[in-house]
Every structure is written in C-alpha cells, then in structure tokens.
Amino acid sequence: MILEARHVRRRVRGRTLLDDVSLTISTGEVLGLVGPNGSGKSTLMRLLAGLVRPDRGHVILDGRPMADLSQREIARRIALVAQSAETADRITVRDAVALGRTPWLDALSPWSAQDDAEVAHALRRVDLAHLALRDWSTLSGGERQRAHIARALAQTPQILLLDEPTNHLDIRHQLSVLDLVGGLGVSTVIALHDLNHAMRCDRLAVLQDGRLQALGPPAEVLNPAILAQVFGVRASALIDPQDGSRIMRFHPID
C-alpha cells in the first residue's frame, strides 16, 4: 500500500496553508512530520486522510487518485488519529474503540465476533484493556489519546496517520506509543514536536509555512542549517553512554 502526495496545494480563504508538497509513504515505513506550530502538519494529514481535497495536485492511494475512492474505501485502508477529538457523549472506552470498526460494517452486515476480537486486540496493544468499561469522561488526557490510537488500530488500516499522538502522554507511554508504531509493520505518518523522538523515524519531512523544506533520513534532515532556519535553534549532540546513540540538546539562537 503506497500513499503519495503529488504537488498538493491547499488554500483557504486566500491563505495558502500548504504549497507544492510532494512525498511518498512506502510500505511499512514510518515517516515523521516535523515543523513549527502552524506549519501545515495537520493540514497535510487531513489531505492524506482524504478529509479535504487539495485544490491543486493529487493524493494517490495505491495508484488510484483519492478523489475516485469512496470515504469508506479510504477508511478501510487509512486510519487517522486527529490532533484533538473530544466528545461530551456518555460512552465507554470500548464503545469509542469499537467505532474503528465502522468502515467494515453497515446496516446489513452486523457486528460479529471478529469485530469483538479486533477491538479487544486494539485495547490490549495500547494497554487499556483494564479500562474497557470506563466512561470516556472519566479518562485522563493520555488515556483518551491511547483510546484514540486503539480506535485507529481497530480499523485495521494499512496506513496509519497519527497527528501528535504523544500529546498528553506520560514519558513511559510516549515511548510505548513510539515502540508500538515502530513494531506495527504498518506504514505510518506521525507528526511530532520532540525532535529526539523524530530521530527514531525511518524518514523525516520538515514543513515550514506550508512548504516542504527537507525530506530524508533524520540524521541528514535535522542538520544545523535546517534547525536554524526552520526551528530557530542550534543543537549540541550528546552521546548516551548506555547504547552510544546520539541525543540532541537544543538552544535558542538569538
């Protein structure tokens, strides 16, 4: 399953939110999306999820233009965890995760044991099985975030789009979400703010003011020039004595 954006542009009321962005997500890879606030990460995610149309360029899923696919066909292949999605409804965690089965069901094909199994599996993967019957309103921010990820997993997608999935998570669960994403074997696009976390992606795309500034392996992309130009920081690299990996400390440039 390959997802591709070709020269996409999106304008809203005369403002260009995204301009001439081209990138390809190939099978099994984890592509990180980084950029300052308002750089267009969420906008690109929504384009890739087929929620909005580009007004120039195309999004192509497995060789077919997204515009030719029904919402349901897209949802069977692509799951999105949006940056913020809240509800005042009284539902259980399990019910919320069960929504992930929506693209596989309709009025004539009812809920089945397999759907139960997918939901249970998704809950266990994000470590929420013990909260399955809890009311949504009683969850902490991080637990909600994990439930949203479980909902996306229950969709059994081939491509996962995660918009800042580590928001609200404690450090252990941040790491476990990153590990989970790495171990899924599902093509993933993940928007992140923590550049050290971003280093764990297979490739990184850097957005600034709606334009793609760099695309490639993290170590190459997060070079001093990009860090200074896009993020306004300089980095000093430290080596973790435990495993020899490189960690960056950031300092503002004045």
Added chain:
Amino acid sequence: MTTDAGVMVRPRPGLAAWWWVPLLILAAPLAGTAMGETPIALGTVLRAFANQLWDAGYAVDPIDQGIVWSYRLPRALVAGACGAGLAISGLVLQTLLRNALADPYLLGISAGASTGAVVVAVAGIGGAFLPMSAGALLGAMAAFGMVTGLARLAGGGPTARGAAQIVLAGIAGSQLFNALTSFIIARSASAEQARGIMFWLLGNLSGVRWDDVVLAVAAVTTALGAAFWHVRSLDAFTFGSESAASLGVPVRRVQAVLILATAAATAAMVSITGAIGFVGLVVPHAARLLVGSRHARLVPASALIGMVFLIAADVIARMLVPGQTLPIGVVTALVGAPAFAVILIRARSAA
C-alpha cells in the same frame, strides 16, 4: 463478564429480552383511548375495536363506539406517532449538529413548516394541487436552510460558543417565520379561520381523522427507517463530523438524507398537529440517561419514550381542565420548559 482475551465485554441480551416493546406499542394507544374525562372501560374499548375490525357484533353503546373509534383512537395513534417522530427528529439533529439543544422546534423547522402550511391553507397558494403537508415541507426546508446558513455565517459549530450560535440562529428563524405566519393570517384569514389556525399553531390534536393517522404513521416510519439504517453512521459522529468522515461515513450524504427525512417527518406532523415543542429536545436526553449514547439503543428508546410521552400529554390535555381540551403544546411546554432549563445548565457545565 470476561473473555479469555482478558478484555471485559458486556453481555448482550437476546431478542427475547425485548418482548415488552411490541406490548408497549400496543398498550400505550389503548390506554390513551380508554382514558379521558369520561373513562371508557378497557373491555369496552377492545370490544369496540373488534366490532370495527371484524364485525364481531358485541353490544357496545353506539356513542362509546363512536368515541373510541372515530375520536380517541385516531387521536392516540397520531399522538404516539408524532411523539416518536419528533423524538427521532430531535435525536438525529442533536447528533448531526453535535448540539445538545438541537430540535426541530428550537431550530425553527416547525415554525417554517407552520408558515408553509398556512400559506397553502389560507392564502391558497398552490391551490388544490399542493397539499398542506407539501407546503409544510417546503417551509421546513426553507427554515432549516436559512437557520443553518445564518448559523454558519455566525460561526456556529460543535463548540460551546458555536452551539449557542446555532440556537440563536434558530430563534431568529423561528421569530421570522412566526411573524410571517401571523402576517399571512392577519392579511388573508377570516376571523373564524384565524381563531382555528391560532389554536392549531399551539399544537393541537383536535379534529384528528384516520387520514391523519396514515400520514403520521408514514412520517414516523420514514424518520425511524432512516435513523435505523444509519445507526452506525450516527455513532460515528461521536467525535465530530471530521472523525465520522475518517471512519468512512460519507458525511454530506448522510447529513442530507437524515436531515431531509427528519424535516419531511416534522413537516408532515406539523401539518397535522401544529408545532408541538420540547418533545424533540427533551425526550432524546431522557433516553440517553436510560440507555446510554449508542444509537442502536438510543433510536428505539427515543421513539418509545416519545410515543408514550405524547400520548400521556394528550390524556393530560384532555383531562386537566374539566369540560375543556387544552392544546397539547401547552402541556408539553409545561413539562418541557423546566427540563430544557436543566439541559441548558448541564450543557454549560459540560462544555
């Protein structure tokens, strides 16, 4: 209950657990028929039915026979159908707009339907070709279009402030269409017509005939059918319409189909009974308290509660003041307005 996978699941009751539902659907109109200022024994009611349906030939006082068959039964059936239909319409609008305060009355759809019906009935526009219910439908669609357009311009949406904008737009729409209705009545109706129409506008079940039963049942069947067909799509709106789209729901089409179905049902009901307030607003909230937020349960629960509520309201309307029948809208407002206040306060604290 726990599966071997270790994830708790809720046991699902079998179909047999729902035996009381058809019983309730039969019992509620029956009770509504038996009760009134002059109570009629249940046995008499059943015998009158049997006489009418298969010429059973039981000895029933012809006056009782007439009251049961031509007056009270159609009335109870229309009340039940309209109660269910209004409740479903309110539920669907609340879900689609992510707004706890949405209902056909508050959003001006009922007012628009009234205007449309009055235009046809009084001004005679459309003449014999356009039935009152079709005029009501056009009015309902016009009102809904105007209100949503205004709400959008005013920044209405699923946020707390946006919810207020939608309701404010609904109030503006209601006022405008009510004023139009009054204007048409003042210009074109005779004094006697005007009195009849004013009474009807308050929500009124007097003079309901069997034709009306057919229309009301058709309306509620349309609304119920559309809602049942889309229960999963409605659930998918839990986290908003964008989340619904990412779950594969064709949002625009589902919204169009459901809003058209509920507006049509509302219009049909308004053309029979006038605008009955608060049922569509309050009943879905009561249903949520009882069965939770999943639409597979919420849709039938709202329909059943709405049916029972409006049949009961009609009985009260007939019995509250001796020798006089109140407009049913007065009774639903007496119950609904305080309930509305509670919902308003809760919606604030939830946001």
